[in-house]
Amino acid sequence: MADRESKDSGGFFSGMVIGGIVGFVAGMVFAPKSGDETRTLFSERGQEFRDKADDFIAAAKERMFAASDRGGGRPRRNNSPFDDLDLDDEDL
DSSP, rough: HHHHHHHHHHHHHHHHHHHHHHHHHHHHHOOOSSHHHHHHHHHHHHHHHHHHHHHHHHHHHHHHHHHHHHHOOOOOSSSSSTTTTTTOOOOO
C-alpha cells in the first residue's frame, strides 16, 4: 500500500514540474512584451491591487465600527432563561 502511494505522489510531483516548465516556456514564447515592460506592468498592477485592498479594508473597518456603535444591530433578549442563575455563588 505504501509503495503505491509513493508512486502516485512521485507521478504527481513530476507532472507538476513538467507542467511548470512547459508553462514557463510557453509564457516566454508567447509573451507580447519584453521582461522590463512585463515587470513594470506587474508592479503597476500590484500597486493598484494594494490600493484597492487598502480601500476595501478601510471601508470594512468603518462598517464594523458603525455596527459596534449601534450595538451590533441585534436586539438583546430581556428574558433570558439564565437570568435567575446566581453565578457568584461560592458553592459552585
